[in-house]
Amino acid sequence: MRQITYRDALREALREEMLRDKTVFVLGEDVGRYWQGAFKVTKGLAEEFGDERVRDTPISESAIIGVAAGAAITGMRPIAEIMFGDLSALAMDQIANQVAKLRYMFGGQTKVPVVIRMPFGAGVNIAAHHSQSLEAWFMHVPGLKIVMPSFPYDAKGLLKTAIRDDSPVMFFEHKLLYSIEGPVPKEEYTIPFGVADVKREGKDVTIVATLYMVHKALAAANTLRKEGIDVEVIDPRTLIPLDKQAIVNSVKKTSRIVIVTEDCKTAGVSAEIAAMVAEEALDYLDAPIKRVAEPDTPIPFSPPLEQFVIPNEKSIIKAVKEIVY
Amino acid sequence: MKGPRLATKILMPKLSLTMKEGTVSEWFKKEGDMVEKGEPLVEVLSEKATYDVEAPASGVLRKILAPEGTDVPVAGTLGIITAPDEELPEIETVAAAPKIEAEEAVAVPEKKPVERIKERIIASPAAKRLARENGIDLNQVRGTGPEGRIVEEDVMSLIEEVKVMPQVREVIPLTGIKKTAAERVSLSARTAPQSTISMEVDMSNAVKLREKIHVSYTDMLVKAVVKALAEHPLINSALENEKIKIFADINVGVAVATERGLIVPVIYNSDRKTLEKIASVSKELIEKTKQGRLTKEELTGGTFTITNLGMYGVDVFTPIVNPPETAILGVGRVVERPVVVDGQIVARPMMQLSLTFDHRVVDGAPAAEFLRKVKQVMESPDTLLA
Numbered sequence: 001m002r003q004i005t006y007r008d009a010l011r012e013a014l015r016e017e018m019l020r021d022k023t024v025f026v027l028g029e030d031v032g033r034y035w036q037g038a039f040k041v042t043k044g045l046a047e048e049f050g051d052e053r054v055r056d057t058p059i060s061e062s063a064i065i066g067v068a069a070g071a072a073i074t075g076m077r078p079i080a081e082i083m084f085g086d087l088s089a090l091a092m093d094q095i096a097n098q099v100a101k102l103r104y105m106f107g108g109q110t111k112v113p114v115v116i117r118m119p120f121g122a123g124v125n126i127a128a129h130h131s132q133s134l135e136a137w138f139m140h141v142p143g144l145k146i147v148m149p150s151f152p153y154d155a156k157g158l159l160k161t162a163i164r165d166d167s168p169v170m171f172f173e174h175k176l177l178y179s180i181e182g183p184v185p186k187e188e189y190t191i192p193f194g195v196a197d198v199k200r201e202g203k204d205v206t207i208v209a210t211l212y213m214v215h216k217a218l219a220a221a222n223t224l225r226k227e228g229i230d231v232e233v234i235d236p237r238t239l240i241p242l243d244k245q246a247i248v249n250s251v252k253k254t255s256r257i258v259i260v261t262e263d264c265k266t267a268g269v270s271a272e273i274a275a276m277v278a279e280e281a282l283d284y285l286d287a288p289i290k291r292v293a294e295p296d297t298p299i300p301f302s303p304p305l306e307q308f309v310i311p312n313e314k315s316i317i318k319a320v321k322e323i324v325y
Numbered sequence: 326m327k328g329p330r331l332a333t334k335i336l337m338p339k340l341s342l343t344m345k346e347g348t349v350s351e352w353f354k355k356e357g358d359m360v361e362k363g364e365p366l367v368e369v370l371s372e373k374a375t376y377d378v379e380a381p382a383s384g385v386l387r388k389i390l391a392p393e394g395t396d397v398p399v400a401g402t403l404g405i406i407t408a409p410d411e412e413l414p415e416i417e418t419v420a421a422a423p424k425i426e427a428e429e430a431v432a433v434p435e436k437k438p439v440e441r442i443k444e445r446i447i448a449s450p451a452a453k454r455l456a457r458e459n460g461i462d463l464n465q466v467r468g469t470g471p472e473g474r475i476v477e478e479d480v481m482s483l484i485e486e487v488k489v490m491p492q493v494r495e496v497i498p499l500t501g502i503k504k505t506a507a508e509r510v511s512l513s514a515r516t517a518p519q520s521t522i523s524m525e526v527d528m529s530n531a532v533k534l535r536e537k538i539h540v541s542y543t544d545m546l547v548k549a550v551v552k553a554l555a556e557h558p559l560i561n562s563a564l565e566n567e568k569i570k571i572f573a574d575i576n577v578g579v580a581v582a583t584e585r586g587l588i589v590p591v592i593y594n595s596d597r598k599t600l601e602k603i604a605s606v607s608k609e610l611i612e613k614t615k616q617g618r619l620t621k622e623e624l625t626g627g628t629f630t631i632t633n634l635g636m637y638g639v640d641v642f643t644p645i646v647n648p649p650e651t652a653i654l655g656v657g658r659v660v661e662r663p664v665v666v667d668g669q670i671v672a673r674p675m676m677q678l679s680l681t682f683d684h685r686v687v688d689g690a691p692a693a694e695f696l697r698k699v700k701q702v703m704e705s706p707d708t709l710l711a
Contacts, residue, residue: 282450283454284450285449285451286478325471
């Protein structure tokens with residue numbers, strides 16, 4: 001199969017959906033022909049589809065999401081890009097109180113088919129305002145779906161599903177993933193929401209990891225394999241809806257679970273998954289649930305300190321060994 | 326008010342995948358010494374390595390549970406660290422062995438009681454579920470997880486163990502005659518080194534004699550034994566308190582199988598009775614035995630025992646000496662066999678005798694002489710009538 005980057009996989013999904021459906025359009029800061037997107041995801045789209053469908057916006061996240069919500073209500077399918085996930089805070093009222101609730105507030109008389117794309121994650125030395133992983137904020141807002149693809153194949157298939165979904169979808173990418181390559185078929189495909197992917201089968205311990213952490217978990221699993229510990233790595237791919245059954249089934253098989261996420265540990269995604277496992281699979285746990293996540297601190301600018309706070313292969317291996325006895 | 330604090334246990338580490346237990350080789354601290362978390366506290370030895378176990382907490386080494394030289398299973402407790410002002414948790418003292426009768430206890434070295442800390446069972450939810458599903462009592466499971474936590478695998482291995490145990494249909498308590506018999510054979514096997522020799526007897530003449538007078542082969546053997554014992558008095562004895570008592574009386578017991586178990590009524594003064602008298606007393610005793618009407622006197626005072634399994638087709642066996650007696654004669658069946666007589670193969674009624682004796686009292690040669698005498702008498706049974 002051909003290998004393409006995560007960035008190209010996303011662009012293919014945008015392009016194919018724009019070709020398929022005239023109501024699909026892109027808007028955001030510097031997504032147009034002059035800058036082509038901060039991470040070059042929208043490269044070439046303005047040339048192909050015109051400035052009307054690839055719209056540069058003023059530096060106002062609140063306006064970007066407000067415009068997208070209004071357009072969606074009138075029958076369009078906007079894909080809004082926020083340059084850094086951290087800046088979603090500026091659009092929080094539009095996202096949490098408008099996009100997420102409009103359909104409910106109007107008794108189902110309208111729908112809000114918005115996709116809001118943004119990159120999360122640390123590791124590129126751009127400090128506390130551009131490195132956060134804030135997915136847990138949005139998990140706490142009913143009405144939003146949350147997608148976090150870790151591979152090019154997942155990125156393309158899930159973005160197409162997000163664009164076709166009639167609900168608002170938060171689509172979270174990771175800065176360090178844009179350049180990774182992976183197999184992506186030329187043929188049309190979509191990936192349904194709520195279906196986790198077993199990235200690696202194993203029998204001794206389950207690691208549930210999201211986004212870039214999936215890659216670190218896989219690296220840890222390879223190292224642990226050499227030491228005789230057989231790790232199963234599960235990527236939920238969508239946090240809302242969450243494929244609980246896949247996680248529970250894996251725990252029933254391995255009796256042990258480590259949850260690896262890049263967000264802060266307190267009240268984070270890992271807390272939600274851990275609570276779900278405790279509620280639904282307690283009797284299958286042979287060891288305490290382990291979480292590997294970021295400490296409750298702003299992401300430091302200093303590269304050594306930044307590396308210190310991000311979960312890595314070593315901290316994942318340590319957590320696994322604490323419960324595999 | 327101070328909040329409750331937990332004593333910290335010092336545990337036997339698992340130094341290799343296959344390690345099951347380790348030996349405490351040296352304590353670097355004494356009971357009552359202050360210890361700092363992380364400082365080497367005790368050296369342990371596995372098959373493959375020595376290892377310094379570090380103090381898991383700071384405080385006072387309150388109790389050493391595994392002194393130097395002790396073998397301790399992995400995750401077993403070596404000692405306890407508490408805060409300086411903290412009381413030791415409730416300790417249950419468990420005797421290592423059941424109480425021993427006072428007189429016997431003198432020779433046994435005093436056993437140090439084993440101390441065990443009473444605590445709630447720590448088991449993983451998965452282990453609890455598996456135990457519940459399989460009716461396993463977690464008290465019976467040894468935990469191998471951290472701090473002795475019971476994990477799924479521990480319950481699984483017990484289930485596997487239980488699976489290979491045979492199913493029990495019924496349980497018969499050992500009481501009455503069975504209990505007495507069990508105690509006596511155990512005493513015999515435990516105290517007397519025993520050896521069995523066997524000899525073949527030509528029963529042609531004994532068979533002929535039985536056609537003339539109404540006696541059993543066992544009756545004849547009682548009389549034959551009496552004659553042999555008269556010549557070999559050492560066999561008619563009992564070893565007790567490092568003394569061999571040679572009896573003046575010859576009281577031959579005859580083992581009788583009953584539904585309640587094996588009973589040995591005694592023919593008193595067998596040496597003073599004629600063969601006919603022995604036969605009539607024996608018949609009466611066997612009758613009373615089967616009806617359970619024997620008196621205590623009729624059951625005690627034996628000096629030698631005869632046991633016959635011939636009626637079941639047995640030829641040779643190794644009876645167990647009836648303590649405190651010195652020997653027991655096992656009687657096989659009488660059966661026609663080809664034997665060589667004067668260079669000719671002829672069929673003769675033959676019988677095997679098996680003599681078990683207490684090797685502390687007699688050795689093989691005198692036992693064989695005794696048995697040969699019994700054989701000679703049985704082969705010339707007219708002497709029985711004398």
